[in-house]
Amino acid sequence: MAEGPTINTIAERAGVSIASVSRVLNGLPTRQETVRKVLAAAEELGYVRNAVARSLKSRRTHQVAFAMADIGNPVYLAMVRQIQPVLKAAGYRLVLHSTDAIVADEIDVLHSLGERYVDGLIMSPLRVTNEHLKMIATARAPVVIIGSVPEGTRVDNVRADSRTGVRLAIDHLYELGRRRIGFVNGPLDTVPGAARAAAYGEALKERGLPYDEEIVEVGDFYRAEGARAARALLDRAPGVDALMCANDLIALGALDVLRAAGLRVPEDVAVVGMDDTDLAAASWPSLTSVSLGSAERGKAAAELLLDRLNDMDSQPRVVTVAPRLVIRASTAGEAAVLGVRGETSGETVNIPLQSKGGTP
Amino acid sequence: MAEGPTINTIAERAGVSIASVSRVLNGLPTRQETVRKVLAAAEELGYVRNAVARSLKSRRTHQVAFAMADIGNPVYLAMVRQIQPVLKAAGYRLVLHSTDAIVADEIDVLHSLGERYVDGLIMSPLRVTNEHLKMIATARAPVVIIGSVPEGTRVDNVRADSRTGVRLAIDHLYELGRRRIGFVNGPLDTVPGAARAAAYGEALKERGLPYDEEIVEVGDFYRAEGARAARALLDRAPGVDALMCANDLIALGALDVLRAAGLRVPEDVAVVGMDDTDLAAASWPSLTSVSLGSAERGKAAAELLLDRLNDMDSQPRVVTVAPRLVIRASTAGEAAVLGVRGETSGETVNIPLQSKGGTP
Numbered sequence: 014m015a016e017g018p019t020i021n022t023i024a025e026r027a028g029v030s031i032a033s034v035s036r037v038l039n040g041l042p043t044r045q046e047t048v049r050k051v052l053a054a055a056e057e058l059g060y061v062r063n064a065v066a067r068s069l070k071s072r073r074t075h076q077v078a079f080a081m082a083d084i085g086n087p088v089y090l091a092m093v094r095q096i097q098p099v100l101k102a103a104g105y106r107l108v109l110h111s112t113d114a115i116v117a118d119e120i121d122v123l124h125s126l127g128e129r130y131v132d133g134l135i136m137s138p139l140r141v142t143n144e145h146l147k148m149i150a151t152a153r154a155p156v157v158i159i160g161s162v163p164e165g166t167r168v169d170n171v172r173a174d175s176r177t178g179v180r181l182a183i184d185h186l187y188e189l190g191r192r193r194i195g196f197v198n199g200p201l202d203t204v205p206g207a208a209r210a211a212a213y214g215e216a217l218k219e220r221g222l223p224y225d226e227e228i229v230e231v232g233d234f235y236r237a238e239g240a241r242a243a244r245a246l247l248d249r250a251p252g253v254d255a256l257m258c259a260n261d262l263i264a265l266g267a268l269d270v271l272r273a274a275g276l277r278v279p280e281d282v283a284v285v286g287m288d289d290t291d292l293a294a295a296s297w298p299s300l301t302s303v304s305l306g307s308a309e310r311g312k313a314a315a316e317l318l319l320d321r322l323n324d325m326d327s328q329p330r331v332v333t334v335a336p337r338l339v340i341r342a343s344t345a346g347e348a349a350v351l352g353v354r355g356e357t358s359g360e361t362v363n364i365p366l367q368s369k370g371g372t373p
Numbered sequence: 374m375a376e377g378p379t380i381n382t383i384a385e386r387a388g389v390s391i392a393s394v395s396r397v398l399n400g401l402p403t404r405q406e407t408v409r410k411v412l413a414a415a416e417e418l419g420y421v422r423n424a425v426a427r428s429l430k431s432r433r434t435h436q437v438a439f440a441m442a443d444i445g446n447p448v449y450l451a452m453v454r455q456i457q458p459v460l461k462a463a464g465y466r467l468v469l470h471s472t473d474a475i476v477a478d479e480i481d482v483l484h485s486l487g488e489r490y491v492d493g494l495i496m497s498p499l500r501v502t503n504e505h506l507k508m509i510a511t512a513r514a515p516v517v518i519i520g521s522v523p524e525g526t527r528v529d530n531v532r533a534d535s536r537t538g539v540r541l542a543i544d545h546l547y548e549l550g551r552r553r554i555g556f557v558n559g560p561l562d563t564v565p566g567a568a569r570a571a572a573y574g575e576a577l578k579e580r581g582l583p584y585d586e587e588i589v590e591v592g593d594f595y596r597a598e599g600a601r602a603a604r605a606l607l608d609r610a611p612g613v614d615a616l617m618c619a620n621d622l623i624a625l626g627a628l629d630v631l632r633a634a635g636l637r638v639p640e641d642v643a644v645v646g647m648d649d650t651d652l653a654a655a656s657w658p659s660l661t662s663v664s665l666g667s668a669e670r671g672k673a674a675a676e677l678l679l680d681r682l683n684d685m686d687s688q689p690r691v692v693t694v695a696p697r698l699v700i701r702a703s704t705a706g707e708a709a710v711l712g713v714r715g716e717t718s719g720e721t722v723n724i725p726l727q728s729k730g731g732t733p
Contacts, residue, residue, distance in 0.1 A: 074488070074490065076490065078468070084444070084450060084453055084469075085447075085450050085454075085651075087445075090445050093444055093471060094445075097471065106470075106485065107471075108468040108469065108470060109444070109468065109469035109470070109471065110466070110467070110468060111453060111457065111467075111469065121466065125466065128434070130434065130436065130490040236655065269655075272657070291445075295596065295625065295629075296657070297632070297656070297657040
């Protein structure tokens with residue numbers, strides 16, 4: 014295969030020095046006339062900035078990757094919608110990986126940083142294994158993790174606070190008079206699953222409600238699995254008057270099951286989801302949900318990565334985004350009917366964003 | 374920055390020839406003892422297959438890109454879920470771009486093929502401009518287009534048949550006795566928008582129904598815009614008894630508006646969407662929708678690209694996937710209640726997939 018144009022052939026065509034071509038192509042100050050000649054020659058020759066040549070030279074690809082756990086979960090969509098414009102404004106193209114939360118695939122993406130097709134990576138793993146930590150520590154490009162990592166891990170990190178989030182939801186259900194609040198969770202070996210299980214137990218305790226494993230069911234973070242788990246829970250304990258669900262997809266599955274069973278939401282069973290995705294506002298009835306600030310977390314991760322690309326030596330930072338409860342028809346049917354201002358509206362209980370900290 | 378290990382340093386450490394290292398790293402048949410030595414040396418030196426070195430050598434990155442128009446539209450999700458396993462099985466990692474159907478961003482992705490960070494590209498543009506065609510013709514890596522391109526374009530191409538799809542929907546509504554069938558479309562300057570507008574007119578004509586621009590409204594392919602367009606249409610022409618919507622997101626917006634207006638679906642207004650996304654089965658009431666075979670189109674595109682990567686010289690191929698109508702509660706409420714077998718079930722009118730053709 015014939016090689017394309019190079020700095021040498023452009024210099025020859027433009028009648029300028031190789032150093033001048035290099036200055037122009039790297040955007041360094043150069044005489045106007047030289048810039049004109051070089052760009053004209055480059056265009057005539059069909060020169061394409063070549064990632065191979067560029068990465069050999071500057072080790073910059075002007076691409077950044079975001080590895081999501083599940084492209085089908087609107088949480089990641091909300092993140093992409095924030096990450097992409099922040100990076101685009103800074104001159105980076107975003108490439109996405111969908112890992113299906115498969116550890117081997119996440120490790121493969123971390124490994125691929127050695128191949129230098131991106132300048133940095135934002136990753137949102139559901140499970141953080143020792144293999145993850147080892148790869149992060151030795152990664153060939155900066156990594157930002159969205160999700161909780163063990164204390165002391167030296168990595169830029171954006172966290173949700175699902176513990177507080179679960180408490181907001183349980184408090185809300187308690188205040189509505191619900192006393193038999195079931196819990197439909199995702200896998201306990203995931204970081205969010207474990208955190209939400211602990212938070213559910215604590216929140217019940219704070220309100221003086223007994224923990225009853227009869228009304229707790231573990232499935233997975235998808236709609237069909239959520240429906241299956243909710244069905245199992247309701248078959249076993251038909252007397253629950255509320256269901257706390259560990260994400261919106263599970264909650265939508267629970268709504269499917271309640272409707273099929275002829276139960277009224279929220280009169281018979283109130284339902285709360287988590288993540289406040291687009292689906293929560295759009296479902297019927299609309300779904301009360303705990304926002305864990307997906308959009309804010311995406312934006313914060315993009316900003317941390319840009320800061321890191323500009324300064325590789327500063328201390329890693331942790332940004333924690335505070336949760337808020339968005340109340341809709343699935344818990345407060347009447348209030349929602351009185352209060353809605355539009356299809357995505359909802360009464361919100363806001364806790365301001367915590368500022369960026371200097372902690373590890 | 375110190376350079377990492379190279380073929381030379383591995384050869385030195387392993388005490389074998391450079392040619393032997395190259396054979397092992399490229400997976401060519403080599404003596405077992407040599408393989409062992411080389412891999413041990415490579416691991417000791419922390420060798421990472423380097424995309425720069427590899428692409429200079431073999432011009433293969435073992436990555437493939439899929440550029441979607443809108444990561445928020447489950448159509449592309451359905452495609453990704455087929456494309457990813459097909460490519461993974463063949464040893465390729467999938468990277469995704471979400472272009473928001475912005476032509477400049479699609480052109481940028483086509484341009485970036487010159488940077489050789491992927492071996493090939495699957496792209497699904499909503500608008501095919503001359504700039505697209507020029508870039509496709511000169512692309513530095515193979516491209517597969519999902520969507521319609523002008524006749525005679527030399528590119529591997531996967532097409533839907535939305536014309537037949539719209540006809541299936543209108544026939545269904547006609548058979549249900551609907552005679553005033555409104556149409557909520559996406560932009561007419563997009564390939565699908567233009568095709569569906571033409572198909573709607575033809576289908577009415579075939580059934581002897583008059584074309585009335587009063588009951589046609591153009592918005593965009595998103596839920597909020599679909600709701601806005603449906604509201605405008607209903608305000609102007611309250612007597613419509615059915616709404617044909619150019620995709621599922623528009624149809625969900627229309628359902629929102631009909632519910633807010635206190636109209637019953639399907640008794641007062643029957644609604645049909647298009648694309649048969651996960652949202653259609655999950656909406657309440659569940660949505661009758663024309664499947665344009667997103668999953669089949671994704672799979673076909675991945676297979677065309679793999680075939681192309683194995684044989685750069687064969688004739689471009691066109692695969693057309695046939696539509697089918699999936700009937701649910703939004704048009705056939707009673708039938709759906711009688712007929713459902715599960716949350717995602719639906720009566721389907723199947724037209725078998727057309728086989729791969731050798732055209733154009």
